[in-house]
Amino acid sequence: MISATADEPLNVLDLPQIYQKPSGTDLVKALTLLTLQPRTFGTSEDAVKGPAVQPTGVTRYLTSIVASPLSWLETDELREAVWDAAASRLSERSGRTAMPAMSRIFPVPSSSGEDYTLTLHEPSITADNLGMKTWVSSYLLSRRLHNLFGSPPELVPSESINHTPATEENQRPLRALELGSGTGLVGLAFAALRGKSASIHLTDLPEIVPNLAHNAALNVELLTRTEATVTTGVLDWSVTPNPLPAPEERFDVILAADPLYSPNHPRWLVDTIGPWLSRGLDARVVAEMPLRDAYLPQVQEFRQRMVDLGLAVVAEGQEVGYDDWESADGDALAVKCWWSVWGWCEKV
Ligand SMILES: C[S@@+](CC[C@H](N)C(=O)[O-])C[C@H]1O[C@@H](n2cnc3c(N)ncnc32)[C@H](O)[C@@H]1O
Known part of the structure; x- marks a missing residue:
């Protein structure tokens, strides 16, 4: 099970890896954990609140999902949902201007x-x-x-x-x-x-x-x-x-x-x-x-x-x-x- 606390962010290796052929549900859960919001405008404490997952290796992880045919997933809809979520997480990491609505x-x-x-x-x-x-x-x-x-x-x-x-x-x-x-x-x-x-x-x-x-x-x-x-x-x-x-x-x-x-x-x-x-x-x-x-x-x-x-x-x-x-x-x-x-x- 994936879990993280505010003090101890996960390592990307703790997330389900493509070579393990994880289920669509597990991939979607992992990609939700990787969601980046723009920083809050609030206090410096809010502003520096860390991510749920350590940043090292996250881009490579997301790229591996986008590049995978996800052939073991049951339906095209599930594959699309995983690819869409991974692409969104990548664009969130390209700066505030690239963030989706x-x-x-x-x-x-x-x-x-x-x-x-x-x-x-x-x-x-x-x-x-x-x-x-x-x-x-x-x-x-x-x-x-x-x-x-x-x-x-x-x-x-x-x-x-x-x-x-x-x-x-x-x-x-x-x-x-x-x-x-x-x-x-x-x-x-x-x-x-x-x-x-x-x-x-x-x-x-x-x-x-x-x-x-x-x-x-x-x-x-x-x-x-x-x-x-x-x-x-x-x-x-x-x-x-x-x-x-x-x-x-x-x-x-x-x-x-x-x-x-x-x-x-x-x-x-x-x-x-x-x-x-x-x-x-x-x-x-x-x-x-x-x-x-x-x-x-x-x-x-x-x-x-x-x-x-x-x-x-x-x-x-x-x-x-x-x-x-x-x-x-x-x-x-x-x-x-x-x-x-x-x-x-x-x-x-
Ligand atoms: C940096 S944004 C600030 C928006 C908002 N007040 C805020 O602080 O979140 C500047 C705003 O001024 C507007 N603006 C720029 N030139 C303008 C003009 N000639 N007439 C009316 N509004 C203009 C922009 O469209 C934009 O909404």
């Missing part, structure tokens, strides 16, 4: 102490559809959201440019917008946490929105229970809104995670925030992004453009997460991320 579960802490659970579908990704995967800064921001909306200054809907103090009577649901939502972790977490006190519109490029909408539908039970209001749609930062949004179409909160990875992004993003952000002093932009060396100039440009727009940092900080890409030697990669909350300067 998957569903991942993300716990989101709430201020009541109860964790909400979001399930997100992540199709396999390529270099030009980065929104098909969930990125570390959105994981960190989703875990920070419950703390961002209690401490002063309290986020309340901005009724007008006159900054009328919010009272029970003049409070309407907060209108929130997420830019570059990707798989939707931040926006869906916000929706569940805020419940009926907010609505949120999750946006991205046209090729990303179908999976984003699918993820909103996947979590309908949680969103219904929390009385959340979520919509999804296309919003391309490179396109200037025409006509410009009317004051009542603007949003009280704009969220963005990991939005900068091309030279145009800082300008496009800030040019999108400008017209869509409410003008009230309570309006907020909440952003989190990794501080990767290659993109530091863009982070700096984003900061400067936000200031030029008339916004100032209300709160900010840095934190470390663990990417689900790994280094060449298989270690978890620590990523330093910068989170920031912005509001309009009084004098604008």
Whole structure:
């Protein structure tokens, strides 16, 4: 019988070998043990949790299964199932980009102490559809959201440019917008946490929105229970809104995670925030992004453009997460991320 503990991973030689002509069931069980998930974004402890089987020799083991005619198995269906599983295990070992589509579960802490659970579908990704995967800064921001909306200054809907103090009577649901939502972790977490006190519109490029909408539908039970209001749609930062949004179409909160990875992004993003952000002093932009060396100039440009727009940092900080890409030697990669909350300067 195959068994492994977290402390003592199996050796590949403990698995059923092709020369032994093992049954299809034993092969499928062994291949299930070899399943690799992307690393969790969580603590370093989670991130370095070892595999059930020692990596040495696993690729050769998988290749031996794919190359075998499996002639002793009873049916073509069983042979196909074993070959498919072995091929999937091989592609999982070719890096995060080669991973097949998957569903991942993300716990989101709430201020009541109860964790909400979001399930997100992540199709396999390529270099030009980065929104098909969930990125570390959105994981960190989703875990920070419950703390961002209690401490002063309290986020309340901005009724007008006159900054009328919010009272029970003049409070309407907060209108929130997420830019570059990707798989939707931040926006869906916000929706569940805020419940009926907010609505949120999750946006991205046209090729990303179908999976984003699918993820909103996947979590309908949680969103219904929390009385959340979520919509999804296309919003391309490179396109200037025409006509410009009317004051009542603007949003009280704009969220963005990991939005900068091309030279145009800082300008496009800030040019999108400008017209869509409410003008009230309570309006907020909440952003989190990794501080990767290659993109530091863009982070700096984003900061400067936000200031030029008339916004100032209300709160900010840095934190470390663990990417689900790994280094060449298989270690978890620590990523330093910068989170920031912005509001309009009084004098604008
Ligand atoms: C690195 S991904 C981050 C996705 C998600 N926020 C997360 O952190 O998991 C960047 C996202 O920005 C989106 N994006 C890039 N350029 C965009 C544009 N011009 N307009 C709208 N979204 C864009 C991408 O499609 C992608 O979903």
